[in-house]
Amino acid sequence: MNTNRNRMSGIRFTLVVALVFLGCFTAHKSNAQDGEQLFQQCKACHTIGQGKLLGPDLLDVSKRRDKVWLKNFIKSSQTMIKAGDAEAVALFEEFNKLPMMDYNLSDPELEAIIKYIDSFSKADSEGEEVSATTSDSLAAVEAVNYLASIDTEENRKKGKELFEGKRKFNNGGASCISCHHVNTSDAVQGGLLAKDLTKSFSRNGGLSGIKGIIEFPPFPAMKDAYQHAALTEDESMKLQVFLMHADEENAVSESSISELIKQGLLGVLILLVIISLVWFKRKKRSVNYQIIKRQRR
Ligand code: HEC
Numbered sequence: 365m366n367t368n369r370n371r372m373s374g375i376r377f378t379l380v381v382a383l384v385f386l387g388c389f390t391a392h393k394s395n396a397q398d399g400e401q402l403f404q405q406c407k408a409c410h411t412i413g414q415g416k417l418l419g420p421d422l423l424d425v426s427k428r429r430d431k432v433w434l435k436n437f438i439k440s441s442q443t444m445i446k447a448g449d450a451e452a453v454a455l456f457e458e459f460n461k462l463p464m465m466d467y468n469l470s471d472p473e474l475e476a477i478i479k480y481i482d483s484f485s486k487a488d489s490e491g492e493e494v495s496a497t498t499s500d501s502l503a504a505v506e507a508v509n510y511l512a513s514i515d516t517e518e519n520r521k522k523g524k525e526l527f528e529g530k531r532k533f534n535n536g537g538a539s540c541i542s543c544h545h546v547n548t549s550d551a552v553q554g555g556l557l558a559k560d561l562t563k564s565f566s567r568n569g570g571l572s573g574i575k576g577i578i579e580f581p582p583f584p585a586m587k588d589a590y591q592h593a594a595l596t597e598d599e600s601m602k603l604q605v606f607l608m609h610a611d612e613e614n615a616v617s618e619s620s621i622s623e624l625i626k627q628g629l630l631g632v633l634i635l636l637v638i639i640s641l642v643w644f645k646r647k648k649r650s651v652n653y654q655i656i657k658r659q660r661r
């Protein structure tokens with residue numbers, strides 16, 4: 365059943381791609397191809413129908429948003445956010461205030477990207493939920509397998525060495541520690557120029573989020589540092605594993621802090637019980653004493 369459906373949507377997908385292709389041929393300008401190519405630079409943060417990464421899933425985005433809005437957002441989302449556009453601000457808040465960089469694209473290029481994104485919604489409009497859930501669970505299985513394959517002590521150690529600059533990057537980029545600090549049991553003090561990355565893993569949506577930031581930094585200072593010294597995928601992966609473990613390690617220490625607080629509270633409670641017992645006894649005695657006194661009279 366599932367494979368049948370997959371095959372069907374696969375066939376449908378190829379059909380649509382073929383149609384779009386044909387359409388472009390007649391339209392002189394190969395828009396769809398441009399759109400697909402242009403979309404490569406968005407892939408670090410967006411999927412079309414595979415769930416959210418650093419940014420939202422763009423499937424059906426044209427149904428959610430006005431076209432002019434979309435174009436303006438892609439060109440300069442920060443301009444819209446600073447101007448107080450309600451939808452843009454809400455989205456920015458939802459995505460942990462992670463800025464999307466500006467894209468200096470021409471109007472035909474923007475059209476092409478939007479057309480490319482839209483081509484996915486048409487292909488999936490029938491049986492949308494079914495294909496979404498099967499692709500979701502497939503993606504989940506893949507993610508688990510992938511994680512198991514990279515999550516080794518070796519990778520964590522090398523990631524830490526890369527982070528701290530004890531191991532050099534292939535293309536000579538600056539070590540992360542020159543700007544960032546990470547808390548681990550054996551951490552060296554890092555730079556304070558940029559955010560503490562101890563909890564960056566959970567803050568930015570896990571592996572894929574960190575991967576997006578490392579490989580396509582959306583922050584000007586960080587982008588400049590790696591513009592001519594991009595990290596390799598292997599280096600990026602090791603850094604992801606390191607940051608994942610730093611995050612986990614810190615979760616442990618946070619829970620031991622809450623243990624301490626609980627024990628402290630328990631102590632206070634026991635004290636309160638002892639005090640109130642003493643207090644009750646005192647009260648009882650005084651009541652008894654008064655009754656006896658009354659009866660004596
Ligand atoms: C570094 C990550 C990153 C890259 C690369 C990126 N985006 Fe985004 N995008 C985001 C984030 C994060 C948001 C959510 C809004 C925010 O936080 O500013 C977003 C939001 C959007 C939205 C609005 C979605 C909605 O639901 O309304 C569109 C459209 C969009 N991006 C298109 C693009 C396109 C097209 C490209 C490539 C040319 C691109 N993005 C590249 C991170 C990115």
Ligand code: HEC
Nearest residue numbers: 538539540542543558559564567577578583585586589603
């Ligand atoms: C030149 C300084 C600089 C260097 C070097 C640098 N970064 Fe950054 N990084 C920044 C800035 C600036 C930000 C934006 C957040 C902020 O204002 O602190 C940032 C943000 C991040 C974030 C998102 C923070 C969060 O949780 O919100 C991650 C993850 C990150 N950097 C990872 C790295 C890694 C991994 C390296 C090493 C490959 C690295 N950075 C090297 C400057 C730098």
